[in-house]
Amino acid sequence: MPVRGVRQRALLARLLLEQGRVVSVDSLVAEVWDGRPPRTARTQVSICVAALRKLFRGAGCTDEVIETVQPGYRLNIAGHRVDTVEFAREVESGYSLGQEGRLVEAAEVLKGALRLWRGPALSDVPAQFAETAAVHLSEQRLLATEQLMTIRTELGEHRAIIGELSALLHAHPLREQLRATLMRAQYRAGQRAEALRTFREGRALSIDELGLEPGALLQALHDAILNDTVPAPSADLHSVTEPVVAPSELPLNAADITGRHRELRALDDLLAQTARRRTAVCFISGSPGIGKTALAVHWGRENARHFPDGQLYVDLREAASGSPERTALTVLQRFLRSLGVHHDHMPQDLGECSAAYRSTLADRRVLVIIDNAASFSEVEPLLPGGGQCCVLVAGLERFMHSRGATDLRLGPIGHADSVALLASIIGADRITAESEAVHRLLELCARLPLAIRAAGVRLENKPHWRIVDLVDRLADPERRLETLSHGETSLRDCFDRAVRRLPPDIAATYQALSVIPGDDFDVRTASEVLHTSVSDAEDRLERLVDLNLLEAGRRMRSVGCLSYRYAHLLRLHAGQLPAEQSLEAATLRLTNRIRRNAPTARVSAR
Numbered sequence: 199m200p201v202r203g204v205r206q207r208a209l210l211a212r213l214l215l216e217q218g219r220v221v222s223v224d225s226l227v228a229e230v231w232d233g234r235p236p237r238t239a240r241t242q243v244s245i246c247v248a249a250l251r252k253l254f255r256g257a258g259c260t261d262e263v264i265e266t267v268q269p270g271y272r273l274n275i276a277g278h279r280v281d282t283v284e285f286a287r288e289v290e291s292g293y294s295l296g297q298e299g300r301l302v303e304a305a306e307v308l309k310g311a312l313r314l315w316r317g318p319a320l321s322d323v324p325a326q327f328a329e330t331a332a333v334h335l336s337e338q339r340l341l342a343t344e345q346l347m348t349i350r351t352e353l354g355e356h357r358a359i360i361g362e363l364s365a366l367l368h369a370h371p372l373r374e375q376l377r378a379t380l381m382r383a384q385y386r387a388g389q390r391a392e393a394l395r396t397f398r399e400g401r402a403l404s405i406d407e408l409g410l411e412p413g414a415l416l417q418a419l420h421d422a423i424l425n426d427t428v429p430a431p432s433a434d435l436h437s438v439t440e441p442v443v444a445p446s447e448l449p450l451n452a453a454d455i456t457g458r459h460r461e462l463r464a465l466d467d468l469l470a471q472t473a474r475r476r477t478a479v480c481f482i483s484g485s486p487g488i489g490k491t492a493l494a495v496h497w498g499r500e501n502a503r504h505f506p507d508g509q510l511y512v513d514l515r516e517a518a519s520g521s522p523e524r525t526a527l528t529v530l531q532r533f534l535r536s537l538g539v540h541h542d543h544m545p546q547d548l549g550e551c552s553a554a555y556r557s558t559l560a561d562r563r564v565l566v567i568i569d570n571a572a573s574f575s576e577v578e579p580l581l582p583g584g585g586q587c588c589v590l591v592a593g594l595e596r597f598m599h600s601r602g603a604t605d606l607r608l609g610p611i612g613h614a615d616s617v618a619l620l621a622s623i624i625g626a627d628r629i630t631a632e633s634e635a636v637h638r639l640l641e642l643c644a645r646l647p648l649a650i651r652a653a654g655v656r657l658e659n660k661p662h663w664r665i666v667d668l669v670d671r672l673a674d675p676e677r678r679l680e681t682l683s684h685g686e687t688s689l690r691d692c693f694d695r696a697v698r699r700l701p702p703d704i705a706a707t708y709q710a711l712s713v714i715p716g717d718d719f720d721v722r723t724a725s726e727v728l729h730t731s732v733s734d735a736e737d738r739l740e741r742l743v744d745l746n747l748l749e750a751g752r753r754m755r756s757v758g759c760l761s762y763r764y765a766h767l768l769r770l771h772a773g774q775l776p777a778e779q780s781l782e783a784a785t786l787r788l789t790n791r792i793r794r795n796a797p798t799a800r801v802s803a804r
Contacts, residue, residue, distance in 0.1 A: 361553030457615030484608035487648030556583035610645035623654030712772035
C-alpha cells in the first residue's frame, strides 16, 4: 500500500510512533510541518486522515484503522502488525533468552527481529520528529546487532562473522562492544596479531577523537589476548548448523594423465609448504587442450588424503556472472555454503565474503582448484589468507601477480608419453602394428594431449580403420580440426571456448594473423596485416604469447626482430573462424605487400 503524499507519510509515521496512543491535532500540525504550519494546516490534517483511511479500506481493512479521539487521532493497532512494535518485542525476548543461557534460541529470535529492517528507518519522511525517532531506532538496531554478534561468537561462529564485524566496525569505529567482539572472534580464529592490531587501531582512534583511553572492557580483553587467557566459546558452531560433510567437489577424472612427471613432482613440493602452515598456490598455464585441468584434478584426487577438510572446485568460465568482482562473490558464497556456513549468515559484500572465507579456512586443510581463470582479479578474492590450504589455478595465462606462487607452464608431452597415451586408448597391439603411422599421427596432433585423446577415441570408435586411414584424413589441413572434433574430446570446441573469452581486439588479432603464409612471421608483417603501428602490433603479439596462443621464436636476422608462430594446431583454428571484413582487409593488405616485395618475400603453403 504505497503512501505517496509527503504530508500523509509524515502524519502516518507520527501516529505509528505513538503505538496506539492519542496524538492531538495541535501536535500533528506542529510536527508534520516542523513548527512552520500554514494557516490551513488543521484542514490539511483532516484531508490527510481521510485519504489514509481510504487507502486502508482499499487494502482490505474493514475496521477503522485511524480513529478520531479527542483531542486528535489514534492508530488502532489491535489485530495489526507494526514492525517497530514487533522489533522491540522480539529484541526484548532475545535479550531475555540470552541472559538465561539459551543462546541458540536467542540468536534465532534476534536474527528474526533484525530481518524486519529493510533499510534506514523513516528515510522517506522529511520531518524533524522523524529524524529524531530514526536515530533512536537505529541505535536499538545497532544494540541488537551487537548482542547477536556477541552470542554468535559464543556459539563458536567466530570464523563466519569476522567479515560482518569488520564492516560494522568500519561504519561505527567508536563502538567498543563491536571492537571487543571482533577482537575475540579474531583471536579464536587463530588471528592473534590481527586482534591486537584491532585494539591498537581502536585505542589510537579513541585518543584522537575523544582524548580518552579505551574502556575497561577493551583493556581487559587486550591483556587476556596477550596472556592467551581468553575464555573458549560457550557453545559450538554445530549447535546452530547441521553437521557438515567435508566437501569433495573435484570432477570425475575421465582418464589418468600420461607423463608429466616433472610437473607432478613440482606439485608434490606444495605439500611441504602446507606442512609448514603456509598456504601454497600454483598457477598452471598453457595453450588450450594442453592438459591443465587434467593435471590439476589428477593430482588433487591422488593427494586428497592430505586435505581432510575437503576439496573445492570451480570452473570460472561456467561460473562467470558479469564482472570479475561479481563472479568472485558468487563463487565465494558457493564455497562458504560447501564449508558449512548457513545461508542466514552469508555475507552479501565481496570484501566481507572474502574475509569470512579466509577466516573459515584459517585452521583447515583444504584443496581449492580454480579452473579456466581469465584474470587475476577473479582469482585474488578466492585465495586463502593462511593456514594449510593448497590452491591450484589453471588458465591460459601465467599471471604476473603470482606473489611467490609456483608457476607451471605446460608444453606438449614427450614422444614416448604421447605413444603411451594413444596406447592406453586403442591398445598396444595396434600401436606395434603401425609404428610408422603412429609417429606421423602424433606429429599431426602436435603431441597435444587433447588432440591425441581425440584421435584415440576416433580410432577406438572405428575399429575397422587402420591408423594410417586416420593419418590420411588428418593430412588435409582443412579436415584436421573437424576430424578431431567429435563428442567430449572436440578440439574445435576447446579452442572456441578459449578465444570466446578474449578481449575483442586480441581475438581479432588472433584471427587476422592466420592469413600470413609460412610458419613464422615478424612484427612488421603483423603490423601490415593489422593495419597498425609496429609498437601496437608488438603489444598484441606479446599479449597472445602471454595467453599461450602464440609462441615467440628465434630472432630473424633479415629484419632484426623476433619471429612468432601459432602454438600447436591453433593456426588452423584461427584460419577457419568465420570470416569478417577486418580479416578480408588484412588478407588484401598482405597480398599487396607480398607483391611489392616479391623478390625478397618467401611464401609457403599453409
